[in-house]
Amino acid sequence: MAVVVEVLLWLHIVAAIGWVGATMVFGMILGPALPTFTPSTRSEFILKVLPKYAKFAQVFALATPLVGVALALSMSGGGLGVFAPTTQFGFFISAGAALAVVAWLLFFGVVTPATHKIVTLTEGASKGTGLPSPELLAANRRLKGGAAVGLFVLMGILVCMVAASI
Secondary structure (H helix, E strand, O other): OHHHHHHHHHHHHHHHHHHHHHHHHHHHHHHHHHHHOOHHHHHHHHHHOHHHHHHHHHHHHHHHHHHHHHHHHHHHOOOHHHHOOOOHHHHHHHHHHHHHHHHHHHHHHHHHHHHHHHHHHHHHHHHOOOOOOHHHHHHHHHHHHHHHHHHHHHHHHHHHHHHHHO
16 A cells, blocks of 8 residues: 555646646746747647647646545545644645645636637737737736736645655
8 A cells, every 4th residue: 555655646646747837937937038039930739739738737736636635535544533733744735635725716716718718819819900809818818827826825725745754
């Protein structure tokens, strides 16, 4: 059983690194750089890179909590009493899990739909006047805001997981 927990722990860590990394790269590098591109370069980047980038982030956003739940069940042997918030470990694991639900809902409820909307509207704009529509600008604001809040929540999860392991 110890080997299973060890493997799940490493899978959980790697998946979390992928999710946090994708969020950080977008929020700190790609998002701020996109407005500096020429309109044609920005459109090409959005159409060629953003859908692949979104799939990459979605895989890790799905894998992280799924492996986390499997890890929790393996660690506890099926009894979840060890995760009760009456101990430091249980408190921080429970808080991290609650934040993970928030991050997951934010990612799949705001960031992913905004990303799809941006790609769809960019495809349409590339065939039209080339001027960004108000709808595209609103989707871009949702994506940037969701990514920023998501990164903040993911950092909170990281703090909880580290605190639980102390």
